[in-house]
Amino acid sequence: MKKKLFLKLVLLFILAGDMCFAQTTSKNIIEDFKPSELNQPGKEYPQVNSQGYARFRVDVPGADSVRVSLGLGGRGGTKLEKMEDGSWMGTTEGAMDEGFHYYHLTIDGGMFNDPGAMNFFGSLRWESGIEIPAHDRNFFALKDVPHGKVEQILFPSESTKTIRRAFVYTPPGYGINQSERYPVLYLQHGWGEDETAWANQGHANLIMDNLIAEGKSKSFIIVMTYGMTNETKIGGLKSFDITPFQTVLVDELIPYIDANFKTLDEPESRAMAGLSMGGFETRLITLNKPEVFSYYALLSGGVYVPDDIKDKSTVKLIFESCGSRENPERVNNSVKSLKDAGINAVSYVSENTGHEFLTWRRSLKELAPKLFK
Amino acid sequence: MKKKLFLKLVLLFILAGDMCFAQTTSKNIIEDFKPSELNQPGKEYPQVNSQGYARFRVDVPGADSVRVSLGLGGRGGTKLEKMEDGSWMGTTEGAMDEGFHYYHLTIDGGMFNDPGAMNFFGSLRWESGIEIPAHDRNFFALKDVPHGKVEQILFPSESTKTIRRAFVYTPPGYGINQSERYPVLYLQHGWGEDETAWANQGHANLIMDNLIAEGKSKSFIIVMTYGMTNETKIGGLKSFDITPFQTVLVDELIPYIDANFKTLDEPESRAMAGLSMGGFETRLITLNKPEVFSYYALLSGGVYVPDDIKDKSTVKLIFESCGSRENPERVNNSVKSLKDAGINAVSYVSENTGHEFLTWRRSLKELAPKLFK
Numbered sequence: 001m002k003k004k005l006f007l008k009l010v011l012l013f014i015l016a017g018d019m020c021f022a023q024t025t026s027k028n029i030i031e032d033f034k035p036s037e038l039n040q041p042g043k044e045y046p047q048v049n050s051q052g053y054a055r056f057r058v059d060v061p062g063a064d065s066v067r068v069s070l071g072l073g074g075r076g077g078t079k080l081e082k083m084e085d086g087s088w089m090g091t092t093e094g095a096m097d098e099g100f101h102y103y104h105l106t107i108d109g110g111m112f113n114d115p116g117a118m119n120f121f122g123s124l125r126w127e128s129g130i131e132i133p134a135h136d137r138n139f140f141a142l143k144d145v146p147h148g149k150v151e152q153i154l155f156p157s158e159s160t161k162t163i164r165r166a167f168v169y170t171p172p173g174y175g176i177n178q179s180e181r182y183p184v185l186y187l188q189h190g191w192g193e194d195e196t197a198w199a200n201q202g203h204a205n206l207i208m209d210n211l212i213a214e215g216k217s218k219s220f221i222i223v224m225t226y227g228m229t230n231e232t233k234i235g236g237l238k239s240f241d242i243t244p245f246q247t248v249l250v251d252e253l254i255p256y257i258d259a260n261f262k263t264l265d266e267p268e269s270r271a272m273a274g275l276s277m278g279g280f281e282t283r284l285i286t287l288n289k290p291e292v293f294s295y296y297a298l299l300s301g302g303v304y305v306p307d308d309i310k311d312k313s314t315v316k317l318i319f320e321s322c323g324s325r326e327n328p329e330r331v332n333n334s335v336k337s338l339k340d341a342g343i344n345a346v347s348y349v350s351e352n353t354g355h356e357f358l359t360w361r362r363s364l365k366e367l368a369p370k371l372f373k
Numbered sequence: 374m375k376k377k378l379f380l381k382l383v384l385l386f387i388l389a390g391d392m393c394f395a396q397t398t399s400k401n402i403i404e405d406f407k408p409s410e411l412n413q414p415g416k417e418y419p420q421v422n423s424q425g426y427a428r429f430r431v432d433v434p435g436a437d438s439v440r441v442s443l444g445l446g447g448r449g450g451t452k453l454e455k456m457e458d459g460s461w462m463g464t465t466e467g468a469m470d471e472g473f474h475y476y477h478l479t480i481d482g483g484m485f486n487d488p489g490a491m492n493f494f495g496s497l498r499w500e501s502g503i504e505i506p507a508h509d510r511n512f513f514a515l516k517d518v519p520h521g522k523v524e525q526i527l528f529p530s531e532s533t534k535t536i537r538r539a540f541v542y543t544p545p546g547y548g549i550n551q552s553e554r555y556p557v558l559y560l561q562h563g564w565g566e567d568e569t570a571w572a573n574q575g576h577a578n579l580i581m582d583n584l585i586a587e588g589k590s591k592s593f594i595i596v597m598t599y600g601m602t603n604e605t606k607i608g609g610l611k612s613f614d615i616t617p618f619q620t621v622l623v624d625e626l627i628p629y630i631d632a633n634f635k636t637l638d639e640p641e642s643r644a645m646a647g648l649s650m651g652g653f654e655t656r657l658i659t660l661n662k663p664e665v666f667s668y669y670a671l672l673s674g675g676v677y678v679p680d681d682i683k684d685k686s687t688v689k690l691i692f693e694s695c696g697s698r699e700n701p702e703r704v705n706n707s708v709k710s711l712k713d714a715g716i717n718a719v720s721y722v723s724e725n726t727g728h729e730f731l732t733w734r735r736s737l738k739e740l741a742p743k744l745f746k
Contacts, residue, residue, distance in 0.1 A: 040498050041603065060483025062437050086482070109459070110433025112485045119492055119499060125413050126492060142536055147527035149541075152572075154520035163515055168522075176633075178551050199525075230414065260549075 029053055029091065036117065036130045038100075043116035052095035052132045054078075058114065060107060061086030067106040068114075070096065070130070077106075097325075098134035099358025100201050102127040120201050123192040124230055129201065134358055138210075139365050140203040145213035146172035150199050155256040159247045166225035166253060167195055168261065169205050171212055173219070181262045183220045183269035183372040186249065186293075187364075188227045188278030190301075195226045201357045207364050217368040223257055225249070229277045242284040250289055268316065271295030271371050275360045283308075290314040295371050299363040300326055300355050303334035306341035317370055318345040321363040323353035346370060402426055402464065409490065409503045411473075416489035425468035425505045427451075431487065434459030436480050441487075443469065443476040443503070450479075470698075471507035472731025473574050475500040493574050496565040497603055502574065507731055511583075512738050513576040518586035519545035523572050528629040532620045539598035539626060540568055541634065542578050544585055546592070554635045556593045556642035556745040559622065559666075560737075561600045561651030563674075568599045574730045580737050590741040596630055598622070602650045615657040623662055641689065644668030644744050648733045656681075663687040668744050672736040673699055673728050676707035679714035690743055691718040694736040696726035719743060 033047035033055050045057035056068050058080065066088040071077035080090035102122045105112045113119055117128040148171040157164045174182065187204065189197035198204040204222055211217035228245040258265040272293045274282035279301010286296040287308055296304070297319035304318055318338055320331045328349040338345035348366045350359040406420035406428050418430035429441050431453065439461040444450035453463035475495045478485045486492055490501040521544040530537045547555065560577065562570035571577040577595055584590035601618040631638045645666045647655035652674010659669040660681055669677070670692035677691055691711055693704045701722040711718035721739045723732040 042497070058483060060481050060485075062481030063483065064435050107480060107483070107485075108433050108435030110431060110436065110480070111488055112433075112480070113488070115484055115486070115498070124415070125488070142527070144529060144536060147536070150525040152523040152525075152578075154515070156517060163517060163520070175548060205525075 037133070038118050038129045038131045039116050040118055045116045046114060046130050048130065048132050052098065053092050054096055054130055054132070055089070055091040056080060056105075056114065057087050057089045057116075058105060058107075059087045063088065063107050065106075065108060068092075068103055069106070070101060070103040077103075096132050097353050097356060097358065098132050098137075099353060099356055099361070101130050101132070101356065103130060104128055121194045121196050122201070136362070140207050140210070140361050142206055143210060143213070145209055147209050148172050148174065148205055148212075150205050153256075153260070155253060157248050157252045159244065159252065164225065164248065164253075165195060166223055167199055168224075168257070169199070169208060169222035170261070171208060171219035171221070174221075175262065181264045183218070183264050183271070184257060184261075185220055185222045185271040185273060185295075185368075185371060186254075187222050187224050188272075188274030188281055189224070189229075190274075190276030190278050191229045194230070195224050198222075198224045202361055202364065204361075204364060207361060208368060211365065211368050218372050220368075220372055221257075221261060221263060223253065225253055227274070227278050227281055229281070242281060242288070245281060246285050246288060249285065250292055254292070267292055267294045267314070269294075269372060271297065271317075273297035273299060273319070273364075273367060274301055275299040275363075276301050276355065295319070297321075297363075297367050299360045299367075303330060304338060304345075305334065306337055306343065309338075309341070309343060312341070312343055315343055316373075318343060319348070319363075319367050319370065320345070321348040321350065321359070321366065323350045323355060323359035325352070325354035326359075410506070411491050411502045411504045412489050413491055418489045419487060419503050421469075421503065421505050425471065426465050427469055427503055427505070428462070428464040429453060429487065430460050430462045430489075431478060431480075432460045433480055436461065438479075438481060440479040441465075441476055442479070443474060450476075469505050470726050470729060470731065471505050471510075472726060472729055472734070474503050474505070474729065476503060477501055494567045494569050495574070509735070513580050513583070513734050515579055516583060516586070518582055520582050521545050521547065521578055521585075523578050526629075526633070528626060530621050530625045532617065532625060537598065537621065537626075538568060539596055540572055541630070542572070542581060542595035542597075543634070544581060544592035544594070547594075548635065554637045556591070556637050556644070557630060557634075558593055558595045558644040558646060558668075558741075558744060559627075560595050560597050561645075561647030561654055562597070562602075563647075563649030563651050564602045567603070568597050571595075571597045575734055575737065577734075577737060580734060581741060584738065584741050591745050593741075593745055594630075594634060594636060596626065598626055600647070600651055600654055602654070615654060615661070618654060619658050619661060622658065623665055627665070640665055640667045640687070642667075642745060644670065646670030646672060646692070646737075646740060647674055648672040648736075649674050649728065668692070670694075670736075670740050672733045672740075676703060677711060677718075678707065679710055679716065682711075682714070682716060685714070685716055688716055689746075691716060692721070692736075692740050692743060693718070694721040694723065694732070694739065696723045696728060696732035698725070698727035699732075 033049045036046050036048050047055045066080040068078040078090045078092050080088035114128040119126040120129040151168045153166050154163050270293050272282045279298035286293050294316040300322045322331050331347045335345040335347035350362045353359040403422050406422045409419050409421050420428045439453040441451040451463045451465050453461035487501040492499040493502040524541045526539050527536050643666050645655045652671035659666050667689040673695045695704050704720045708718040708720035723735045726732040
């Protein structure tokens with residue numbers, strides 16, 4: 001069961017490239033392409049149009065072949081064609097899902113990033129990123145509202161004999177009222193990613209700033225650290241062991257956070273959530289440590305079954321979500337069975353998205369207002 | 374005078390690639406190459422050896438030519454050669470300066486980053502980075518000492534109608550003693566770089582953590598924001614105007630910092646420093662606003678002359694530094710003339726480095742203990 005779920009998650013992640021395309025493959029491409037908002041300063045390409053097509057242009061006059069990893073599944077991405085000026089250009093065959101996508105170039109058989117795009121850590125490496133503007137992007141936009149901080153901390157870890165990094169979102173006004181203390185959400189990235197993902201790709205800080213400004217969420221702290229997921233090689237599932245990360249998180253990071261931030265440190269004020277393999281980790285750790293967390297959330301990261309929960313009184317909320325192009329029925333069925341068993345459970349399905357960051361941004365937006373009530 | 378200095382700074386920066394090589398070009402290369410510490414996770418190349426040579430390997434079997442921008446000046450960097458396995462390999466002709474270097478690949482006429490290396494914002498783009506271990510690297514190493522935080526803040530800027538980003542280093546223990554307040558150093562990056570440079574390439578946070586742990590520096594806050602330097606095109610010097618950035622810094626960021634952090638907000642508790650073009654900005658702003666800052670530092674960023682200082686009583690310290698391969702005489706002469714005029718001035722020359730980050734890391738290490746005495 002555990003192994004099957006894990007394999008499914010890893011496969012889902014790998015297949016993400018095949019899942020981020022909308023159904024439309026219209027050939028009536030509207031020529032309103034604009035630079036992607038994730039481009040490096042001053043770079044004109046890559047571009048996106050209002051339909052969700054992406055267009056690439058790379059200057060590499062002496063190349064024999066240039067391909068972009070984004071494209072319709074199973075066809076090897078988008079082949080670029082050589083232009084008269086020596087650049088290579090091409091447009092995706094289909095409209096892409098709204099939201100964030102990782103990609104890279106293959107030039108004469110070598111894998112490189114697009115010099116026009118900014119990089120994001122995913123697939124175990126810093127990859128190029130492109131953003132197809134989502135119709136609902138307002139909820140993660142940078143707005144003129146009070147902003148919290150994203151703080152990089154370095155905490156000692158005896159179990160791994162390392163000094164480890166985490167990012168901590170503190171909400172607007174944190175620290176100003178000296179006596180105010182805050183609940184904490186521990187929020188995990190997916191396989192191939194690291195502790196930078198939720199702020200960089202996920203805009204977790206902006207989502208919270210906007211929710212708080214609108215009075216829709218309580219102010220709370222979010223802690224994002226590296227889930228040690230990437231040491232787990234595909235195929236090496238037998239050796240997967242949650243203990244090393246659980247030790248870092250529960251025995252080292254949580255005490256450090258409680259000692260160095262203005263936290264509420266009872267279990268009723270602590271949540272854990274994760275996307276994809278971070279959800280897999282969340283499920284294992286919350287079930288192993290029901291005395292530590294009271295709110296559990298799996299974002300495209302598997303489901304709980306009622307028998308998982310030994311003592312219902314320790315669980316304030318179970319939140320399960322995924323994209324509509326994943327397996328919503330599984331999430332909905334799970335939540336129904338949890339509710340039938342008397343557990344406070346909520347499901348959320350992100351419309352027209354797959355195993356990708358817009359699903360998880362939206363999931364955080366849905367989850368946050370339900371936490372720490 | 375102003376224009377000449379500016380041009381010199383920009384030229385120095387552009388020439389940096391030519392200045393980061395030690396004099397030795399021995400052909401007796403010691404085969405003790407190890408992966409650079411700035412490589413992406415698990416990447417074997419690029420590598421460096423104990424003499425300071427760098428070796429590169431890039432998998433791009435179909436390419437016709439691959440070059441690395443690092444190499445002896447004027448010879449177009451290091452040409453890689455095609456290996457039997459389809460990869461391209463090569464070693465720099467000379468030993469490189471200790472410390473951090475930006476670089477990129479040129480593949481069949483196109484400019485790309487090395488897929489093995491992490492990226493750092495410099496030269497107006499995210500470039501590959503490589504680190505030649507410095508003999509004195511202990512002072513910026515990640516050690517098991519109390520660590521401060523690097524906090525990303527988003528502050529409103531009316532003058533630019535934007536919400537702007539800054540990074541704020543807060544020292545270990547900040548916020549724990551509620552009544553303790555701290556002086557502030559405003560620390561600027563160079564041309565082509567941005568607000569990420571001093572923490573990423575400069576290790577400013579680790580330098581401060583180590584100095585504070587050794588009792589060598591007072592605990593203070595460091596604020597790093599984008600100096601708007603990159604809007605100034607080379608050749609467009611006539612249009613250079615410090616006013617827009619000065620307004621953001623002095624009228625918008627400083628009040629925001631004083632309102633949101635536990636600062637000491639008198640001029641005696643405020644310093645400004647900058648590297649290269651950030652030094653040029655520091656000089657202009659400190660001279661325009663002597664009522665705001667009391668400590669001034671130019672790191673490879675020009676010099677003050679005694680006539681610059683209208684009221685000596687407002688200047689607690691002038692610090693000027695550069696690499697020994699820049700123009701140390703200019704810095705030393707300037708400091709002598711400032712001292713002769715009764716101003717507390719200090720010079721520092723970094724041995725065997727040029728216009729590059731090891732010079733500036735060392736400069737911060739020398740500067741910090743002299744601040745806020």
